[in-house]
Amino acid sequence: MKPFTFQAPPNILFEAGTSRKLAEIVAGYGVTRVLLVTDKGVRNAGLTRHAEKDLIDSGCELTIFEDVEADPPSHVIERAVALCRDKDIGLVASIGGGSALDTAKLVAYLARTRDRLDDIYGVGLARGERLPLLLAPTTAGTGSEVTPIAIVTTPTTEKKGVVSPRLIPDWAILDPELTVGLPAHVTAATGIDAMVHAIEAYTSRHKKNPMSDQLARQALALLSANIRIVCTDGSNLEARSQMLLGSMLAGMAFANSPVAAVHALAYPIGAIFHVPHGLSNALVLTQVLRFNLTEAEALYAELAPIFDPGTEGLSVSQRARLFVDAIGAICRDCKVPASLADVGIGSGDLKKLAEDAMKQTRLLVNNPREVTFDDALAIYTEAFGNRAAA
Known part of the structure; x- marks a missing residue:
């Protein structure tokens, strides 16, 4: 048999309604400043409502970045990174589709390392540390909540990938209730x-x-x-x-x-x-x-x-x-x-x-x-x- 390696998140939680346990999981990291990455469509649909309330009620200082775009452009990711640094965020969470999850991965990494996005496109070039990262998908499709990959659209409309074990989240939180309203x-x-x-x-x-x-x-x-x-x-x-x-x-x-x-x-x-x-x-x-x-x-x-x-x-x-x-x-x-x-x-x-x-x-x-x-x-x-x- 050929040798191989296999990587996966250390924690996977699968349960209907489990996105309401986000604040409980965050509490285990002892942080008070949390960035929630999502998009306006997901937020307007009410899919982040419970998580937002629970995080605030638990005493977290919550910052929300809801400007994620499909096939996230590099300038959107860089704006989210700047916000994360400015607010001195201690943990990044995301509720959304693949674009939101990919954005959150890169924000958690870039805000901690000070690497430039342009320098980490490719395989294994992101080698630094990152902030704690929790991902909850709202679609049954990308699998981004368990992968070491984030896809970015560059200013020249080329799609590039960042591939690194550093992007594998600490928690993949799978709540099928979040997908029920999907057209x-x-x-x-x-x-x-x-x-x-x-x-x-x-x-x-x-x-x-x-x-x-x-x-x-x-x-x-x-x-x-x-x-x-x-x-x-x-x-x-x-x-x-x-x-x-x-x-x-x-x-x-x-x-x-x-x-x-x-x-x-x-x-x-x-x-x-x-x-x-x-x-x-x-x-x-x-x-x-x-x-x-x-x-x-x-x-x-x-x-x-x-x-x-x-x-x-x-x-x-x-x-x-x-x-x-x-x-x-x-x-x-x-x-x-x-x-x-x-x-x-x-x-x-x-x-x-x-x-x-x-x-x-x-x-x-x-x-x-x-x-x-x-x-x-x-x-x-x-x-x-x-x-x-x-």
């Missing part, structure tokens, strides 16, 4: 994002290991069995719980066996056209899976019975193709837009997308099949014309 289209996009995490972790060229494999398989089982339910009945707390657990397990899988070409091709779509990350993934997902079949066929075949136990007796090739078809069916059933054209991307934009995708070398090296510029352009072209075939 169907957001539920679908974030759920598919989580499925991509599991699939790419299972097929990653580098660092694939027995623990990530088991987590990815279990995540796919939970996500595939529940995503259609939560898209049609968003108040189903049990299905929401299964989705949140699946998202977390997928996050732990790809945190240790990193994602690849689906994410690499999705990043420019989000950065240039401001398409939500989960939807960006969904728009190129089946195209990348088909592209990878020549190298990942056996691995896709292993995943096929999770979606349909009846595939067990079929050939490897048949099972692999049925797996790709099953992913496509989920995208259709959850009413995900079928084409790049459906989100406002024109045929003249495809070359720029392919150029930017090729900059995602951190991700492309993990893909089971090498991706060239011409390959990326062909995938985008197929995804652009997919509406006619849908």
Whole structure:
């Protein structure tokens, strides 16, 4: 067996209503000044109300940063870091989607170390200490609450990642009640994002290991069995719980066996056209899976019975193709837009997308099949014309 390492948060709390225990957990750190990172949509929906009240009632001096934007721009993160330093914050907490959690990770690190954000893009360059960090997701998608990764949009609209064990939080607080009010289209996009995490972790060229494999398989089982339910009945707390657990397990899988070409091709779509990350993934997902079949066929075949136990007796090739078809069916059933054209991307934009995708070398090296510029352009072209075939 090949040697491997596996990293995860030291504390995971999963329970309906558990976000109301945030103040209790904070009390264990003996700090009085707390920064809560969120966005206006989450706060206006009342999802931070209990935590805010409990923290204030417990005697904390609470500062709220609610200006997080999707695919967080570097200037927003730097503004939050400045606020954190100015208020002499002792602990950073976040309730929100992946963008809020990623912002909180970087704020907790940069406010403590005085490193510059521009100096820590890449793998393992953030080596200093950070403030205590507690993360509570409001979507079942990114898995950011258990990963060592934060994604930033630079001033040139390029998405860059900071990858470091220093970004793994002290507590991942998973409260499925926070996801109940999520609209169907957001539920679908974030759920598919989580499925991509599991699939790419299972097929990653580098660092694939027995623990990530088991987590990815279990995540796919939970996500595939529940995503259609939560898209049609968003108040189903049990299905929401299964989705949140699946998202977390997928996050732990790809945190240790990193994602690849689906994410690499999705990043420019989000950065240039401001398409939500989960939807960006969904728009190129089946195209990348088909592209990878020549190298990942056996691995896709292993995943096929999770979606349909009846595939067990079929050939490897048949099972692999049925797996790709099953992913496509989920995208259709959850009413995900079928084409790049459906989100406002024109045929003249495809070359720029392919150029930017090729900059995602951190991700492309993990893909089971090498991706060239011409390959990326062909995938985008197929995804652009997919509406006619849908």
